[in-house]
Amino acid sequence: MTVTSKSIIEDIKKKNPNINRVIFTGCGASMADLYPGYYFVAHESKKMLSAIMQANEFNYDTPKDVGENTIVITASLGGTTPESIAATKHARELGAHVVTLSHDESSPIVKEAEYQLIHGFEKDYANKTAKMTLALNLAVEIVNQFEGYEYYDEAQTAFNGLFDLINHEANMVTPAAEEFAEKYKDDKTIYVLGSGATAGAAYSTASFLFMEMQWITAPTIHSGEFFHGPFELALKDTPYLLFVNDGPTRHLDARALEFMQRFDAKITVIDAKDHNLASIASNNVIDYFNPMLITGVMRVYAEKLSEARKHPLTQRRYMWKLENY
Amino acid sequence: MTVTSKSIIEDIKKKNPNINRVIFTGCGASMADLYPGYYFVAHESKKMLSAIMQANEFNYDTPKDVGENTIVITASLGGTTPESIAATKHARELGAHVVTLSHDESSPIVKEAEYQLIHGFEKDYANKTAKMTLALNLAVEIVNQFEGYEYYDEAQTAFNGLFDLINHEANMVTPAAEEFAEKYKDDKTIYVLGSGATAGAAYSTASFLFMEMQWITAPTIHSGEFFHGPFELALKDTPYLLFVNDGPTRHLDARALEFMQRFDAKITVIDAKDHNLASIASNNVIDYFNPMLITGVMRVYAEKLSEARKHPLTQRRYMWKLENY
Structure with missing residues (x-):
């Protein structure tokens, strides 16, 4: 089966239906690419604590209670950003469910995460936004699967036409x-x-x-x-x-x-x-x-x-x- | 009785013990002054959804489900910033519990809010941070009263020595x-x-x-x-x-x-x-x-x-x- 945002969140929900927090963390352009996902959860969720954090701030000043009820989404284009790799490891050590977004399937960040979504970049202009689109896609799945999202089908239509x-x-x-x-x-x-x-x-x-x-x-x-x-x-x-x-x-x-x-x-x-x-x-x-x-x-x-x-x-x-x- | 951060949060808790969200919103320097309060809730709370938002973004793109279970903290030094006044009104219309921080007790924003904390500014350098300190103080009270904050007494010691x-x-x-x-x-x-x-x-x-x-x-x-x-x-x-x-x-x-x-x-x-x-x-x-x-x-x-x-x-x-x- 192809791994998708949907299947990843389904899998996390099977392991723990009580997820109550989502943290988006990364560095530089990869952190910025997580922003639409964060913005979605912050605006549409009625029960998820959410935050977007610089990866090294997450590493050095981790919010209390990050653990098995938390989904952490990390990202690194090349997958080698040390602070983002450290955040991925740190989140897993705390027991969080960690999904990483990267362009390179053999990169260190991909090895550290429990779940991976590998995305394009070079192919065309649409693929320049592939990481951002996946982050939003994950956010939509999280809200929809854990609490229901009224406009889920409309969001899918938009995803389908976007590229x-x-x-x-x-x-x-x-x-x-x-x-x-x-x-x-x-x-x-x-x-x-x-x-x-x-x-x-x-x-x-x-x-x-x-x-x-x-x-x-x-x-x-x-x-x-x-x-x-x-x-x-x-x-x-x-x-x-x-x-x-x-x-x-x-x-x-x-x-x-x-x-x-x-x-x-x-x-x-x-x-x-x-x-x-x-x-x-x-x-x-x-x-x-x-x-x-x-x-x-x-x-x-x-x-x-x-x-x-x-x-x-x-x-x-x-x-x-x-x-x- | 003097109104304090503590008494305000006690009063809100009496009305609704099920508060699950805190939103900090304002414009410019007054929004920035709310940041330490936001940062505290985002790092110390285990159950409160929290966000800091530009007031006009709050007005035009309000997070879903802001209502009786939400505390909204607004701020305006002179109390006349139109977008922050609008945010204060808007939050109250949605049923949220609204606390505003202002330097001017007779200002429009103070009239619109349910709770007010009036702070100094001109007196000395410490008072330049009075609004920021109150925002943090409110955040500490919210976390402590609704879920307990282990280091509450240490925080009070710091507040007492700060100015x-x-x-x-x-x-x-x-x-x-x-x-x-x-x-x-x-x-x-x-x-x-x-x-x-x-x-x-x-x-x-x-x-x-x-x-x-x-x-x-x-x-x-x-x-x-x-x-x-x-x-x-x-x-x-x-x-x-x-x-x-x-x-x-x-x-x-x-x-x-x-x-x-x-x-x-x-x-x-x-x-x-x-x-x-x-x-x-x-x-x-x-x-x-x-x-x-x-x-x-x-x-x-x-x-x-x-x-x-x-x-x-x-x-x-x-x-x-x-x-x-």
Whole structure:
């Protein structure tokens, strides 16, 4: 039988029907990829304690009572991130049920976990969001199997249509991505905004695509927080990248956009509505599918920026070079 | 009878002994001030669902099942933040028990809440952390009264000593704060790092003291996340401000410091150990008291920076000036 999110959660439920906590933990982009799963549980569950934690914070300051009633979901793209491997081991030692998401089936993190879901990455733009999609999928299974999720079928419809939509939309945005790259290629700072389930994708874009991979300073700003401080930096030509959700928090994003426009800032918007998210996702579930679509499309923007700046996305000063830190 | 965190939670428990969820919600610095309370519940509670949410995200994308079994804690310094007032009303309409923290007893948010705790601010450095301290105090009462907290007495000892310690330490740091101000006054970007219960204080310092009040670009970086991307920007003289906890996540902060030193970055450290946090807080509770001590001391650094830059902390482009946004 193929192992799926569904079969894994069924198996855990057979062993322990009293699961009452879900912790999502990882490092960097892999932690950010868990955010939509966390956001789903935090919004839809009526009985699960939930948290998303940096893996080393989980290791050094583990919440009390993590144990047999806890599901811990860890992730590492290459499967070799030491803190995430340690978190996987630590969670198992505490008796938790540990599922890991990795691109490499023979990696150390996969060996340490009780359950593994191996995902794609290189194949196409949709696969750039495979880890994120699996994290959400696990979250939906957890809530549905342990307490029931009214919109489970609608969520499955959205999952079924997601990858084709991402690839279709990513292939449409080349001109917009080139325009973005040309406009932002000399910027030393880009502010990245998002809200709702997409807050993790904003963090990931700022911290990893921009800071790690392009060496551009990039604060992440929650769209709702913009008005409570960071908007003081909005001037003519201040460079912003704004993710706009189709779903309940759309107002927060749109309000930030209006303010930026009012002061003639330099603005690029990636809007899930422009990319037809509603064609696959009903109103009841659309919220949670924004980050995958936006991340898939954003990848094209990042590639074009990298080309315009002649700075490969794979270029590092320290990662893969230094051995001890 | 004086209303205290303790009496409020006792009253809620009398009305409903089945509380199973705590949500902390606010905007900007007031949301960040709730973080230590959230962090406490997330780490110490075995049965409470907990979350910290931007107030407008709470308003537009409210978690399912918020109601009579939920305590919602809101905060607004001046008590007039529209989204936080709306969150307070919204939570009450859903039947939740709502406690608000404000500096102004006659403010709109205070009128909307069922329970109010009015706190100081101007008096001294300790009072700059009064809201944060009350949020933690409420969190300790919630966990202790609903499920028991083994180290309750040790936490009370720390609360009792906290304000004197903050004022004592804040009054000692003038020379260090002046040195910081002189060194950083021309920087356009400062990266702010912290971990554990102090992650909210790092966010607050970066987003509000620096971005809002000094118009300096300031990404917040979790000390554990530093190594998974943002450290690629660490070069000679890159400006960092690092909060170092005395407690379980100290290793994360110290590891970031070592890396910055290795590449000769420009580093300022505010270390709770230098400021004698262990003199009031036992190992079992010390974690949660770092953000108050560090925030109190940091205020002196911010004031000195403001003076060196001749940019008052009260100067705004938009807040208090624009009426519609």
